[in-house]
Amino acid sequence: MVNIIIGIASVAFFWWRSLHLLQYFQQDNYSSRRFISWLLKRRLYDKKASLVALMAAGTEILSGSSWLVALMGVSALLMVIIYQGDPRRRGKLPLKVTARAQRIRNVALWVYSLSVGCAAWLVPSSAWLWIMQVLFFQLAPLCPMIANVILGPWERRSQQKFIAEAKENLKRSNPYIIGITGSYGKTSTKQALGCILRTALGATFWPPQGVNTPMGITRELRENLKRYHEYAVIEMAAYQRGSIASLCRLTPPKAGLITNIGKAHLERFGDVDNIYATKSELAQAIPDNGVLVCNGDNEGSRRIAEEYRKETTLLYGFEHEQGLLDCWISWWEIRNDGTAFTIHWNDREYFGQTSLLGKPALSNLLGAFTMACALGCDPEYVIAVIKHLSAVDNRLQMVREGEVTYLRDAYNSNPIGFSAALDVMQALPAERRILMTPGMVEFGSDQQEAHEQLGRHAASVCDCVLLVGNTNRKALMHGLKEGNFDQQQLQLFETRDQALKALGAITKPGDIVLIENDLPDLYETKVTF
Numbered sequence: 001m002v003n004i005i006i007g008i009a010s011v012a013f014f015w016w017r018s019l020h021l022l023q024y025f026q027q028d029n030y031s032s033r034r035f036i037s038w039l040l041k042r043r044l045y046d047k048k049a050s051l052v053a054l055m056a057a058g059t060e061i062l063s064g065s066s067w068l069v070a071l072m073g074v075s076a077l078l079m080v081i082i083y084q085g086d087p088r089r090r091g092k093l094p095l096k097v098t099a100r101a102q103r104i105r106n107v108a109l110w111v112y113s114l115s116v117g118c119a120a121w122l123v124p125s126s127a128w129l130w131i132m133q134v135l136f137f138q139l140a141p142l143c144p145m146i147a148n149v150i151l152g153p154w155e156r157r158s159q160q161k162f163i164a165e166a167k168e169n170l171k172r173s174n175p176y177i178i179g180i181t182g183s184y185g186k187t188s189t190k191q192a193l194g195c196i197l198r199t200a201l202g203a204t205f206w207p208p209q210g211v212n213t214p215m216g217i218t219r220e221l222r223e224n225l226k227r228y229h230e231y232a233v234i235e236m237a238a239y240q241r242g243s244i245a246s247l248c249r250l251t252p253p254k255a256g257l258i259t260n261i262g263k264a265h266l267e268r269f270g271d272v273d274n275i276y277a278t279k280s281e282l283a284q285a286i287p288d289n290g291v292l293v294c295n296g297d298n299e300g301s302r303r304i305a306e307e308y309r310k311e312t313t314l315l316y317g318f319e320h321e322q323g324l325l326d327c328w329i330s331w332w333e334i335r336n337d338g339t340a341f342t343i344h345w346n347d348r349e350y351f352g353q354t355s356l357l358g359k360p361a362l363s364n365l366l367g368a369f370t371m372a373c374a375l376g377c378d379p380e381y382v383i384a385v386i387k388h389l390s391a392v393d394n395r396l397q398m399v400r401e402g403e404v405t406y407l408r409d410a411y412n413s414n415p416i417g418f419s420a421a422l423d424v425m426q427a428l429p430a431e432r433r434i435l436m437t438p439g440m441v442e443f444g445s446d447q448q449e450a451h452e453q454l455g456r457h458a459a460s461v462c463d464c465v466l467l468v469g470n471t472n473r474k475a476l477m478h479g480l481k482e483g484n485f486d487q488q489q490l491q492l493f494e495t496r497d498q499a500l501k502a503l504g505a506i507t508k509p510g511d512i513v514l515i516e517n518d519l520p521d522l523y524e525t526k527v528t529f
Contacts, residue, residue, distance in 0.1 A: 007120035009074040023087040023095040032145040046137040046529045052076040057130035091521045107147035166221035175232040182259030185364045190235040192368035200377040202230035212237035248285035255291035256282045261300025283308035316370040327370040334427040352383045358420040403509035413517035431510030432463040439472025455479015464489045
């Protein structure tokens with residue numbers, strides 16, 4: 001009977017612990033390899049519940065009172081559960097209890113319960129059962145991964161059903177599909193091109209914000225693509241070779257836009273050659289009579305244009321040093337209300353204005369301009385639409401609160417965008433320039449060097465720097481020191497919320513604050529089990 005009570009308590013403990021494990025498993029896109037790597041890197045071995053189990057076993061061996069010890073042990077496990085909090089309501093990315101997450105949790109609970117039940121049945125001594133709980137607590141993270149494997153065939157069948165429905169809806173609508181990929185700038189370019197085409201050519205469909213994965217796009221196609229849509233702009237993300245090809249099979253493109261080839265997600269791809277091969281899958285999927293628009297300032301993107309030429313292949317950019325450009329910006333200037341620029345296209349100049357800031361943002365607009373004109377839009381009309389475009393949330397978005405100006409660039413970050421954001425902050429008039437950042441992630445062997453370089457750049461621009469978390473702290477501090485930054489103006493914080501609270505206390509009228517990137521709980525939150 002005592003063993004049954006211990007077993008029930010252990011299962012109840014796992015029922016709650018599984019929520020916490022799923023929160024991080026979900027943030028790693030249910031990748032077992034990355035989840036295990038995160039667990040080992042953070043040394044997330046269970047300590048609290050294991051200590052309870054060991055103390056219960058020791059107390060029972062010394063006292064011989066199994067019932068009393070069982071009640072004390074169960075009470076202590078309950079306190080551990082209460083102390084952990086609810087991951088559905090805590091963290092930057094609280095657990096989303098989706099249908100898939102619930103299925104994984106249910107199967108994981110059965111796996112764990114079966115294991116504990118067998119142990120409770122076979123182990124004669126409750127003291128030994130308490131000792132065995134240490135093993136169960138340590139191996140608990142394996143249960144969601146095992147459940148994910150068990151559910152794999154069912155998930156694949158379910159996904160294929162949804163994909164078939166999405167393709168059928170796509171066939172009924174039959175829009176002209178433009179794919180967009182690149183290491184950076186995909187979402188902003190998609191948003192700009194979608195707005196331009198919708199206004200200048202016809203009804204246009206595009207998934208919102210950063211929806212760029214197969215199942216995210218599938219859901220949007222099933223639910224929001226309508227028969228009247230004439231154009232569809234699809235953002236295509238990739239984490240391994242074949243990712244873009246898979247999305248092209250789902251949404252066969254007639255045109256494609258490649259923003260750049262960089263080192264984003266280098267840890268996942270392994271090397272830049274794999275990134276190039278994956279991004280080029282979009283160009284390979286476009287028919288020979290299609291349209292291919294590439295960033296001529298980027299070596300990898302220009303190489304794709306040369307290797308996979310189409311009937312219409314166009315290059316855009318700023319730098320003629322890389323080679324001839326079909327569409328380019330010859331002049332641009334950051335102003336208090338945005339950016340002014342001059343575009344050259346088909347032997348004509350077009351003066352434009354936008355509320356967007358920074359050279360990367362202008363590059364994205366130029367790519368959208370080039371594609372829109374290639375599809376038949378009137379350039380003057382495109383310039384007019386660009387004037388009224390707004391920045392995508394938290395992508396170098398200028399917000400004024402009282403007499404303090406905030407540059408919110410927290411959605412994501414990369415070396416080019418980070419550096420450009422610092423340049424924008426430097427170009428704008430200010431009493432003080434303040435940077436708050438945790439740095440960037442997934443740059444593999446370049447992680448250290450990239451942050452040292454950005455630290456040196458920040459030292460030349462900023463009057464005050466707030467560093468968040470430990471992921472890139474040493475590298476950024478080293479770069480700031482090399483740039484002769486005043487160490488008294490450097491503040492260190494463990495979490496974003498702590499930094500934001502301090503930021504509110506130190507800002508003064510006339511300040512500009514750049515909030516660059518915001519890492520998920522996987523990288524910032526101090527997790528203990």
